Amino acid sequence: MSVEPLPNIDRSTLRERVLKALRSAITSGAYRPGDHLGEVELAGRLGVSRGTVREALRHLQQEGLVTAGNRGMLRVNVLSAEEIRGLFRVRAALEGLAVREIVARPDRPAAVAALRAAVEDLAAAGEDFAAKVEADLGFHVRLCELSGNPMLVESWRHLEGRIRVTIMNRDPEEAPAMMTSGRHAPIIDAVERGDLEGAIAVVEEHMAAAADHFTGTSAH
Amino acid sequence: MSVEPLPNIDRSTLRERVLKALRSAITSGAYRPGDHLGEVELAGRLGVSRGTVREALRHLQQEGLVTAGNRGMLRVNVLSAEEIRGLFRVRAALEGLAVREIVARPDRPAAVAALRAAVEDLAAAGEDFAAKVEADLGFHVRLCELSGNPMLVESWRHLEGRIRVTIMNRDPEEAPAMMTSGRHAPIIDAVERGDLEGAIAVVEEHMAAAADHFTGTSAH
DNA sequence: GGCAGGTAGTCTGTCGACAGTCGGAGGGAG
DNA sequence: CTCCCTCCGACTGTCGACAGACTACCTGCC
Numbered sequence: 378m379s380v381e382p383l384p385n386i387d388r389s390t391l392r393e394r395v396l397k398a399l400r401s402a403i404t405s406g407a408y409r410p411g412d413h414l415g416e417v418e419l420a421g422r423l424g425v426s427r428g429t430v431r432e433a434l435r436h437l438q439q440e441g442l443v444t445a446g447n448r449g450m451l452r453v454n455v456l457s458a459e460e461i462r463g464l465f466r467v468r469a470a471l472e473g474l475a476v477r478e479i480v481a482r483p484d485r486p487a488a489v490a491a492l493r494a495a496v497e498d499l500a501a502a503g504e505d506f507a508a509k510v511e512a513d514l515g516f517h518v519r520l521c522e523l524s525g526n527p528m529l530v531e532s533w534r535h536l537e538g539r540i541r542v543t544i545m546n547r548d549p550e551e552a553p554a555m556m557t558s559g560r561h562a563p564i565i566d567a568v569e570r571g572d573l574e575g576a577i578a579v580v581e582e583h584m585a586a587a588a589d590h591f592t593g594t595s596a597h
Numbered sequence: 598m599s600v601e602p603l604p605n606i607d608r609s610t611l612r613e614r615v616l617k618a619l620r621s622a623i624t625s626g627a628y629r630p631g632d633h634l635g636e637v638e639l640a641g642r643l644g645v646s647r648g649t650v651r652e653a654l655r656h657l658q659q660e661g662l663v664t665a666g667n668r669g670m671l672r673v674n675v676l677s678a679e680e681i682r683g684l685f686r687v688r689a690a691l692e693g694l695a696v697r698e699i700v701a702r703p704d705r706p707a708a709v710a711a712l713r714a715a716v717e718d719l720a721a722a723g724e725d726f727a728a729k730v731e732a733d734l735g736f737h738v739r740l741c742e743l744s745g746n747p748m749l750v751e752s753w754r755h756l757e758g759r760i761r762v763t764i765m766n767r768d769p770e771e772a773p774a775m776m777t778s779g780r781h782a783p784i785i786d787a788v789e790r791g792d793l794e795g796a797i798a799v800v801e802e803h804m805a806a807a808a809d810h811f812t813g814t815s816a817h
Numbered sequence: 818g819g820c821a822g823g824t825a826g827t828c829t830g831t832c833g834a835c836a837g838t839c840g841g842a843g844g845g846a847g
Numbered sequence: 848c849t850c851c852c853t854c855c856g857a858c859t860g861t862c863g864a865c866a867g868a869c870t871a872c873c874t875g876c877c
Contacts, residue, residue, distance in 0.1 A: 390669075390830070415858070426832045428648060431859090435652060439659045441751075448839060449610075449859060463746035470694040471752075474686060526683035528756070531661075532691075535755045536748070610860070636829070646862045651829090668869060669829060823874080830867075837860075847850085 395423055396433040403442050403453055404541040405507065410455035414443060440538035454542050458592040461543055464536060465591075469584035471533050472517060476568055476576040478524035488523040489569045495519045496561045510544055513556040520564075543591050560586075615643055616653040623662050623673055624761040625727065630675035634663060660758035674762050678812040681763055684756060685811075689804035691753050692737060696788055696796040698744035708743040709789045715739045716781050730764055733776040740784075763811050780806075 399419070402408055414434060420427045434451050437443045444454040456464065479488050495516040502508035514537065521533045560583060567576035619639070622628055634654060640647045654671050657663045664674040676684065699708045715736040722728035734757065741753045780803060787796035 392830080417858070427859090428833090429831065432652065432655060435655065436659065439656065460748060463748040466694060466698070466746060467691070467748050467752050470690045471687070474690040478686070526686060528680060528683040528687050528759075532687050532752055532755060535752060539748075612860080635827090637827085647829090648863090649861065819877090821874105821876085823872105825870105825872085827870085828868085830865105832865080833863095835860105835862080837858105839858085840856090842853105842855080844853085845851090847848105 391425060392429050392432050395425055395429055396436055398423065399430070399433050399437060400440075400442065400538075403437070404538075404545060406545050408453050410453045410542055410546045412453050413446075414451045414453065437538070440535070442538035442542060454539065455546060456539060456543055460539075461592050462588045464539055464543070465584045465588035468517075468533075468536060468540070469581045471529060471536075472520055472580050472584070473577045474526075475520045475524040475529060476564065476580060477573060478526055478529075479520070479568055480571055480573050480576065482523075482525060485568070485571075489565055491519060491523055492516070492561075492565045492568070496565070499556065499561065509556045510541075514540065516561055547591050611645060612649050612652050615645055615649055616656055618643065619650070619653050619657060620660075620662065620758075623657070624758075624765060626765050628673050630673045630762055630766045632673050633666075634671045634673065657758070660755070662758035662762060674759065675766060676759060676763055680759075681812050682808045684759055684763065685804045685808035688737075688753075688756060688760070689801045691749060691756075692740055692800050692804070693797045694746075695740045695744040695749060696784065696800060697793060698746055698749075699740070699788055700791055700793050700796065702743075702745060705788070705791075709785055711739060711743055712736070712781075712785045712788070716785065719776065719781065729776045730761075734760065736781055767811050 399414075408414065416427045416431055416434065419430045419434075423430060434443060438445065438451060442454055443451045446452050479485060482488065495512070499509065499512040499516060502512045518530070518533065518537075521530045524530075563579045564576055564583070567573075567579055619634075628634065636647045636651055636654065639650045639654075643650060654663060658665065658671060662674055663671045666672050699705060702708065715732070719729065719732040719736060722732045738750070738753060738757075741750045744750075783799045784796055784803070787793075787799055
């Protein structure tokens with residue numbers, strides 16, 4: 378008798394699946410920033426109870442993807458230019474810590490190799506916008522993961538929602554010159570040769586450029 | 598006719614009040630790390646519905662105060678020594694960014710004065726342990742707020758729950774030599790004289806010492 | 818005495834319903 | 848024509864209940 382063909386039982390809870398679906402719907406641009414997210418409409422569309430989507434929405438609210446408007450109504454979050462600049466400064470501090478810890482690690486070469494693989498994914502994304510976004514954020518998450526500091530990853534992920542709405546609010550309608558392998562390679566190079574100051578400088582410059590890019594002319 | 602005597606209508610939702618109550622109960626030590634938090638018990642004790650405490654618990658879970666154990670049961674989070682070290686490294690990066698932005702601000706003297714007031718609160722706390730904790734965390738949160746970067750405050754607050762359980766898991770039963778005004782003054786001094794490198798060094802040293810303190814010998 | 822099977826208990830997951838509140842449309846008085 | 852009052856619709860806040868799942872214990876058989 379074969380036990381092979383039934384390995385994939387989805388043990389995830391309904392709330393988790395709804396959470397994923399909503400997050401994906403927002404970050405993919407199906408809901409534009411500022412759009413109202415009604416519990417009843419979402420519940421009906423997803424075929425689940427209101428309480429379930431409610432919990433998912435609350436989770437998304439804490440992630441910063443949605444924000445509470447008038448009378449507790451939730452809508453897709455939209456960040457001001459000032460918030461975007463602050464957001465990328467925090468990112469610079471977090472990812473600066475990441476390179477710092479990677480440089481200090483004994484297995485630095487392995488981390489460098491993993492990062493090189495991540496930028497290759499970015500290059501392989503080609504012109505697919507969604508794939509490029511995923512690969513770019515994947516690289517930066519990987520940077521945090523390779524630091525070996527789970528709390529750092531946790532903090533970075535806490536910003537991920539806001540990062541995604543920022544990207545989605547601007548880039549879909551123009552050429553994204555921001556996410557290219559050429560912009561990430563210098564970070565790896567500096568890490569590889571143990572140049573801590575240089576690596577941090579590159580990261581901060583990278584983040585400053587991104588902040589300028591996303592605040593340049595806000596798209597309507 | 599007087600309109601004065603009725604200004605304070607509490608418009609907070611029941612979930613928010615339950616959230617506050619639970620957070621306070623955990624951070625005050627009423628529930629020890631590892632304790633099981635049952636929805637039914639809490640709902641009965643607070644006199645509210647299960648769904649309400651459920652949402653509050655989910656919020657606390659994202660804050661890191663509680664963590665999911667076996668079969669989705671939630672218990673008060675307990676951090677490993679490695680997690681604590683990572684946590685305080687992230688704090689150092691965040692608060693390092695804070696001093697950096699404060700030093701760069703034109704209203705630096707006002708920020709310095711506000712920080713001085715915060716350490717005075719700490720000194721005024723005397724030997725009251727809970728008050729000292731509040732004053733200490735108040736100082737650090739103030740540091741983030743004075744940076745003028747709301748996203749930085751947001752990121753710091755995301756760590757606050759874990760910080761509090763870490764403090765509560767160790768300090769209640771021994772002399773807390775960690776939170777004293779003498780340890781915070783050097784930060785302000787360095788900020789006041791515009792010594793960015795020095796201020797960051799003090800912050801990192803402060804955080805490293807705290808990490809050592811809280812991982813020294815885990816209390817049982 | 819040990820083990821397999823059943824069985825009660827308890828916890829969370831999910832749902833549907835009721836109530837309160839806010840905003841707007843519509844009608845009537847001035 | 849304008850302003851105010853009233854009613855209606857929509858949305859969220861909160862609740863109680865049902866169902867599924869896992870644990871621990873207890874019993875009967877070998």
